[in-house]
Amino acid sequence: AGGFAGAWTFLYPLPARPMGVWDTQAAALFVGGLLVIGTGFLLLYLDAARAILARYGNLGRALGWPQLFGRDDGGAPPVAVVASTMVLIINSIGITVGAAILVMTLINLYVPAFDIDPLLAKNMTYFFGHVFINATIYMAVIAVYEILPRHTGRPWKSNKVVLAAWNASLIMVMTNYPHHLLMDFAMPEWVLVAGQVISYASGLPVLVVTVFGALTNVYRSGIRWDLTSGLLLLSMFGWGAGVIPAIIDATVVINQVMHNTMWVPGHFHTYLLLGMLPMVLGFMYFLSGGRRSDSDGGLDRIGFWVFAVAGLGFVLAFLAGGQAGAPRRYAEHLAQWLPYDRAGALFAALVLAATLVFVGRFLLRLGQAREPAA
Ligand code: HEM
Structure with a gap:
């Protein structure tokens, strides 16, 4: 109802400038709906954080910092825990930034005098969207870490390389988002250059570690194919x-x-x-x-x-x-x-x-x- 047609690209000031296609209530319903979904996800991550903290004490230990920066005593958390911790950190930050821009958009819908810097709005929207969609793959890959070893009979250990890759990705997934704004000439040039460089780098750590890890896990393992x-x-x-x-x-x-x-x-x-x-x-x-x-x-x-x-x-x-x-x-x-x-x-x-x-x-x-x- 209402005909809102902005989809995920709810970029400010689009919701408030429908050119007669939808009304304010429809835009508010969409934006408010996204806010509710985001809140649901945030609760999920807070619950995951609660469980991880109860077991590992703090997020640094759950990310394997003692083994990454000190001596690797083999006691690092399983990769699934490291990945979950990484995702709950990036997505809690991403969702909070997304919620902030959604609330601002909602206010602007009813109080047009409350205007937002469009470039700031775009940065916030794409930071949220980029982190959120990237996190889907970082969450789902846990299935590979946990299930593949059951088919190959070989454990998948959290060693220094795996830990370094996940910790590096934690930073890079939050800093390479300017690749969504490469056409925005108003962006500071250094941000876009950094976006390109970090994007090049960010494809590699977890990916290489996981794909290479999967291949070495499978190679000559007598894997059970199904x-x-x-x-x-x-x-x-x-x-x-x-x-x-x-x-x-x-x-x-x-x-x-x-x-x-x-x-x-x-x-x-x-x-x-x-x-x-x-x-x-x-x-x-x-x-x-x-x-x-x-x-x-x-x-x-x-x-x-x-x-x-x-x-x-x-x-x-x-x-x-x-x-x-x-x-x-x-x-x-x-x-x-x-x-x-x-x-x-x-x-x-x-x-x-x-x-x-x-x-x-x-x-x-x-x-x-x-x-x-x-
Ligand atoms: C090394 C990692 C990645 C790099 C370098 C990268 C790069 C890019 C670039 C350059 C764009 C297009 C920007 C534009 O011209 O509009 C884009 C868009 C997009 N990417 Fe990625 N990406 C990465 C990872 C991912 C992952 C893992 C996912 C999801 C699983 C993903 C989902 C998307 C989606 C949904 C869009 C479209 C956004 C829109 O509608 O504007 N990306 N990405």
Whole structure:
């Protein structure tokens, strides 16, 4: 209701300048709704912080600082704890900054005289959005750290390199966000240059450590292959490959050309569709199947390959469209851009079908899992 069409790009002063498309109440409902969702997440992180502090005493110990900066006595927390601590820190800060700009936007909707510096508003909005979406992958990757070793029989240790990577990412994920503002000429130039340099650096630590760690964990381990381990390994490919279009687009001179093109959805779908989602789906298979890998049927395996191949085709359709200059956020496309849309739509339908197989199997297995206890 109300026709609010700003979506996640609720950049000030857009909510208050609807050009007749939506009314103030609709904008306020959207902004207020986001605020409620953010508060829910904040409570989740506070609860996670409470549990981690109860066990490890302080956040520094949970991040493995004694072992990182002192002698590695092998007693560092599991990687899942280090990652959770990193995420709860960055997302609590990100959500708080996001909530602040949302509240300011709400006030501005009803008291237009309360105006906000638009550049500050954009920095706050993108700091929040960037940290929040990046954190999805940092949260989901815990599935790889915890589940893959069960399939390979090799533990995944928090050594100095792993700890250094996660601690470095903690800082870099919060400082590379200016790559969303590379087109904003009003930004101080040094911030944009720093944004590019930190973006280049930030792709590497956790990614290299995790992908390399996963490959060494699997290599000659006699890994038990099933949908769980397959999807988790696919996620390593998606995360690794996703860094390429990301870093290309974080380059100032390239971003000036690619910013409003399909390259950007190509970038984040590589991370989300081929990286984050397989982590979640792998976790789902693990949850419902446990160690019963024998129950993966032919349909699951077909689903896996359809998902992997069509997922890759889908993101490549986005990237190729971007490379050809097809814009994002335009209501209409020129005839020469349509082939990319059509290929993308076809691959998307296949990805959807494969995902339905996964979800259907998950639900069916849940039912079976409950039977013996009944
Ligand atoms: C090394 C890490 C990363 C780099 C260098 C990077 C770089 C970029 C750049 C340059 C843009 C486009 C800015 C623009 O022209 O509008 C962008 C947008 C985006 N990125 Fe990333 N990114 C990284 C990690 C991630 C991750 C891990 C995710 C999600 C899992 C993600 C999700 C997004 C999304 C959703 C957008 C679109 C935002 C919008 O609608 O404007 N990015 N990123």
